Structures are given as C-alpha cells and as structure tokens.
Amino acid sequence: MTNSLVFKKAKTHLVGGVNSPVRSFKYVGTAPLLIKRGKGPRVYDYDGNSYIDYVLSYGVSILGHAHPGVVRSLKNTLEHGAGFGATNSREVELAGLIKKADPVIEKLRFVNSGTEAVLGATRLAKACTGRDKIIKFRNSYHGHADYLLEEIDKGSAEGIFKKHGSRIAGVIVEPVGGNCGVRLPDKDFLKYLRRITRKYGSLLIFDEVITGFRFKFGSVSDILGVKPDLICLGKIIGGGLPIGAYGGKARIMNKLAPLGDLYQGSTFAGNPIVMQSGIATLKVLSSSKNRYSSLEKKAKKLTDAIKKERDDLQVIHYKTIFSLRFRKKAHFQSFYKKLLKKGIYLAPSENEANFISFSHTEKDIDKTIDAVKNVLREI
Ligand SMILES: Cc1ncc(COP(=O)(O)O)c(C=O)c1O
Structure with a gap:
C-alpha cells in the first residue's frame, strides 16, 4: 500500500477520507499525511518516509509512540x-x-x-x-x-x-x-x-x-x-x-x-x-516528574530559535506546547508543505497546538531547527 492508494480508498469509504476534519490537511492545502506506524518521536507513512512528530496524536502521546x-x-x-x-x-x-x-x-x-x-x-x-x-x-x-x-x-x-x-x-x-x-x-x-x-x-x-x-x-x-x-x-x-x-x-x-x-x-x-x-x-x-523541566527546555530551545527568524511569524510558546502563525495564511501553507517534505510533522493548522514528548531528543530538536531555518529562507 502507498500513501495515495490508502487515501484513494479512504475517500470511497470515509467522509472526505477522514474521521476528523483536521486530518484532511485542508487548511494547509496539501495531501494529508497518512501514518502507518510510530515509534518514539517519529511517525512513518505508507511510502516509507519518516517524520519527527510534533502533533503526537493532538497532544496525547507525551511519552512518544509505542513506549x-x-x-x-x-x-x-x-x-x-x-x-x-x-x-x-x-x-x-x-x-x-x-x-x-x-x-x-x-x-x-x-x-x-x-x-x-x-x-x-x-x-x-x-x-x-x-x-x-x-x-x-x-x-x-x-x-x-x-x-x-x-x-x-x-x-x-x-x-x-x-x-x-x-x-x-x-x-x-x-x-x-x-x-x-x-x-x-x-x-x-x-x-x-x-x-x-x-x-x-x-x-x-x-x-x-x-x-x-x-x-x-x-x-x-x-x-x-x-x-x-x-x-x-x-x-x-x-x-x-x-x-x-x-x-x-x-x-x-x-x-x-x-x-x-x-x-x-x-x-x-x-x-x-x-x-x-x-x-x-x-x-x-x-x-519522570522532575523531567517535565527537560521538556520545557526542549520546547524553549526550539521556539526561541524559530522566533528569531522572521517578523511575520508569531511563535506562541507555553511550557511544553507551542503554535505558529504567519501574517499570511499562504505563507504558513508553503512553510508547512516544505517542512513536511523535510520530515518535520507539525500540526496541519495554525489553530492547532504542537507538542513536545519525552522521546524527542536534543538531536531531533536541532534537526527541526535546521529544517525550519532552511524553509523560512525559501519562502
Ligand atoms: C480542550 C479540549 N476539550 C475537549 C476536546 C475534545 O476531546 P476529544 O477529541 O477526545 O473528544 C479537545 C480535543 O482536542 C480539546 O482540545
């Protein structure tokens, strides 16, 4: 099964191919990510691509996937x-x-x-x-x-x-x-x-x-x-x-x-x-009670790095969650699509929050910062 085949079939059986509207990626104007499996901070699609996941099942998987x-x-x-x-x-x-x-x-x-x-x-x-x-x-x-x-x-x-x-x-x-x-x-x-x-x-x-x-x-x-x-x-x-x-x-x-x-x-x-x-x-x-502060540090490192990049990008961060909003929705859309191609999975809407899990490593955060910086330069 490939991504496109799964989604084609999904559309014949499920309303809009999804069971919850945000999953359609309508807001970001691209084909939705179809997730076959997840492990730790990563999810994998049906074409075999991997993504660092900041959606975490919309805030559920705080330990990462398949702990x-x-x-x-x-x-x-x-x-x-x-x-x-x-x-x-x-x-x-x-x-x-x-x-x-x-x-x-x-x-x-x-x-x-x-x-x-x-x-x-x-x-x-x-x-x-x-x-x-x-x-x-x-x-x-x-x-x-x-x-x-x-x-x-x-x-x-x-x-x-x-x-x-x-x-x-x-x-x-x-x-x-x-x-x-x-x-x-x-x-x-x-x-x-x-x-x-x-x-x-x-x-x-x-x-x-x-x-x-x-x-x-x-x-x-x-x-x-x-x-x-x-x-x-x-x-x-x-x-x-x-x-x-x-x-x-x-x-x-x-x-x-x-x-x-x-x-x-x-x-x-x-x-x-x-x-x-x-x-x-x-x-x-x-x-892991005391390690909540380590989650906060990772979120802060990531959001601080993004905040510096552009004036038209608002980064709102509270402890272990954050969201991004561009002055123009079209900029978010192109930012989102390019980032997804680089293997970073953010919430597919500016209205949804992004989350850090205990499984995200410093390396994951660094990789994300690099990807975000590169994409921001392109749009
Ligand atoms: C604050 C809040 N309340 C309620 C809900 C509804 O929860 P569920 O989707 O599990 O029905 C959500 C879902 O995201 C939520 O964010």
Missing part, C-alpha cells in the same frame, strides 16, 4: 479479555493515580473522549444548580456537542452574568488555550471567573483535556493557583487509547447515578485495556 513499557503492559492485559462492562481494579488504580496528582478531584468518572468528559461535566453543572445555561469563550474548543459550539467573548462575561446570572449553571474554560493556536493563561481572568461563579452560585469547569498532565504531573490549575469545581481530562491519561474523565468534589460528583439522579452511562467507560494504558503511562510520568 515499550506501555506496549508490554497492554499486551499482557489483552490476554485476559478486552472488556466486560463491569468495575475492575484498573479503573480504581487509574482513578487513584489521578486523584493523588490532582487535589481538586475527590471523585471522578471515566468516559471515552474529551467531548464526553465535557458533556458529562456540563450536564452535571446543570443538574447540581437546577439551571440551564453554560458559558464558553470564543476561540476555545470543548468538543463537538452543538451547544458547546456557542460562545461569548471574554469581555462579555460580566454582562452575561448580570443579565442571566440566576440561569448560569457553569462556565467552562481552557485554562491554557490550545485550540486557536496556543493562548497563554490569563491568571487574573481565571481568578475573576472563580470569584464571579462563586458569587452567582455557578460552577467553574476547567477543560484540561489538553493541559492535564501536559505541564506537570497533574492539572495546570495547580500551577495557576485557581481551583475549579470540576476538571475535564482526556488525551494523556489514556496513554494513546480513547479516554475522557471528569471529576471534582465528592458532593458534586455524587449527584451522578447510582448515588444521585443524573443518569450517565457508557458501554466502554473504564475499559481495562484503556485503563492499563493510562496506568502504565502515568506511572512512567510520575517517575
């Missing part, structure tokens, strides 16, 4: 059956690891994606408060449920609360923005949200689907010094397999059935293979 310890433990787990729809000790262990890392979470519920985590948390906010409105902000993304695609500007929060305060069940926010390029955290605004939600009896929900376990072993709310009522997690905690989770104070979480009235069920939630993948990943991460 040997995670693969081994998944193989062992699979020998005993793929799932039973019943409580298992792995759910308990993963929940315990997450709770230990995240003091805001007293109880949690696993689901199968970030979208579901957000859905669960917002439904719970409505059930807890008996109210019907959820506020989200422009330029953030919380999954594809219709009502979560409605949004307001940061500046309108005060007015909305004044007008609808008694109907607002919750406010959901990405504490560090990762879906309109990287947006640096605004601590004062987050603190303001904490105050105003308390004042009006609404819940504050942090969507940490990207940020959870990305900058430290735990959530970024800890770093920012703002305690939300509920936290949504996903991506990293599943070690590469589909997962989501939402959690918070027990008195809030206990509104969920079977303890409370709010029904929320799932066939696959807590699946033992997924749980084991999360456990194996978080165990490696917990022993």
Whole structure:
C-alpha cells in the first residue's frame, strides 16, 4: 500500500477520507499525511518516509509512540479479555493515580473522549444548580456537542452574568488555550471567573483535556493557583487509547447515578485495556516528574530559535506546547508543505497546538531547527 492508494480508498469509504476534519490537511492545502506506524518521536507513512512528530496524536502521546513499557503492559492485559462492562481494579488504580496528582478531584468518572468528559461535566453543572445555561469563550474548543459550539467573548462575561446570572449553571474554560493556536493563561481572568461563579452560585469547569498532565504531573490549575469545581481530562491519561474523565468534589460528583439522579452511562467507560494504558503511562510520568523541566527546555530551545527568524511569524510558546502563525495564511501553507517534505510533522493548522514528548531528543530538536531555518529562507 502507498500513501495515495490508502487515501484513494479512504475517500470511497470515509467522509472526505477522514474521521476528523483536521486530518484532511485542508487548511494547509496539501495531501494529508497518512501514518502507518510510530515509534518514539517519529511517525512513518505508507511510502516509507519518516517524520519527527510534533502533533503526537493532538497532544496525547507525551511519552512518544509505542513506549515499550506501555506496549508490554497492554499486551499482557489483552490476554485476559478486552472488556466486560463491569468495575475492575484498573479503573480504581487509574482513578487513584489521578486523584493523588490532582487535589481538586475527590471523585471522578471515566468516559471515552474529551467531548464526553465535557458533556458529562456540563450536564452535571446543570443538574447540581437546577439551571440551564453554560458559558464558553470564543476561540476555545470543548468538543463537538452543538451547544458547546456557542460562545461569548471574554469581555462579555460580566454582562452575561448580570443579565442571566440566576440561569448560569457553569462556565467552562481552557485554562491554557490550545485550540486557536496556543493562548497563554490569563491568571487574573481565571481568578475573576472563580470569584464571579462563586458569587452567582455557578460552577467553574476547567477543560484540561489538553493541559492535564501536559505541564506537570497533574492539572495546570495547580500551577495557576485557581481551583475549579470540576476538571475535564482526556488525551494523556489514556496513554494513546480513547479516554475522557471528569471529576471534582465528592458532593458534586455524587449527584451522578447510582448515588444521585443524573443518569450517565457508557458501554466502554473504564475499559481495562484503556485503563492499563493510562496506568502504565502515568506511572512512567510520575517517575519522570522532575523531567517535565527537560521538556520545557526542549520546547524553549526550539521556539526561541524559530522566533528569531522572521517578523511575520508569531511563535506562541507555553511550557511544553507551542503554535505558529504567519501574517499570511499562504505563507504558513508553503512553510508547512516544505517542512513536511523535510520530515518535520507539525500540526496541519495554525489553530492547532504542537507538542513536545519525552522521546524527542536534543538531536531531533536541532534537526527541526535546521529544517525550519532552511524553509523560512525559501519562502
Ligand atoms: C480542550 C479540549 N476539550 C475537549 C476536546 C475534545 O476531546 P476529544 O477529541 O477526545 O473528544 C479537545 C480535543 O482536542 C480539546 O482540545
């Protein structure tokens, strides 16, 4: 199978040949990268080309691809059956690891994606408060449920609360923005949200689907010094397999059935293979706690080098993630295509974040810097 053959067939069976729009590479105006396999910081296409990967499954694979310890433990787990729809000790262990890392979470519920985590948390906010409105902000993304695609500007929060305060069940926010390029955290605004939600009896929900376990072993709310009522997690905690989770104070979480009235069920939630993948990943991460600073250093080295190159290229960097935006989209497109040819795989949109993994080496970073510099000279 070659890249073009796989994509030709994909288009006959899948809508647009993809299962998620960004994978079509429409934004960058070129044929999409089709990935056959990955190992460490590299992915390989069907034509046998290799790429240094800064997409990492959109922020999932913080250890790099096919980490040997995670693969081994998944193989062992699979020998005993793929799932039973019943409580298992792995759910308990993963929940315990997450709770230990995240003091805001007293109880949690696993689901199968970030979208579901957000859905669960917002439904719970409505059930807890008996109210019907959820506020989200422009330029953030919380999954594809219709009502979560409605949004307001940061500046309108005060007015909305004044007008609808008694109907607002919750406010959901990405504490560090990762879906309109990287947006640096605004601590004062987050603190303001904490105050105003308390004042009006609404819940504050942090969507940490990207940020959870990305900058430290735990959530970024800890770093920012703002305690939300509920936290949504996903991506990293599943070690590469589909997962989501939402959690918070027990008195809030206990509104969920079977303890409370709010029904929320799932066939696959807590699946033992997924749980084991999360456990194996978080165990490696917990022993690498101090090495988060090494990730930061690599991201800083890479972004500092790129920042120097051009005035019309904006590089936004926060700890271990970064995004790039050119003044002209066409420049991003040609930059992107040329870089891909040189074996560097960045997020195929200026609105998506790029990520560094523990598997990226200094050599990978140096190679990327060289490639970026060369390409920037050409466009
Ligand atoms: C902040 C945030 N919330 C929610 C989601 C939805 O997660 P999923 O794609 O796992 O449904 C995403 C996806 O990228 C995200 O970035």
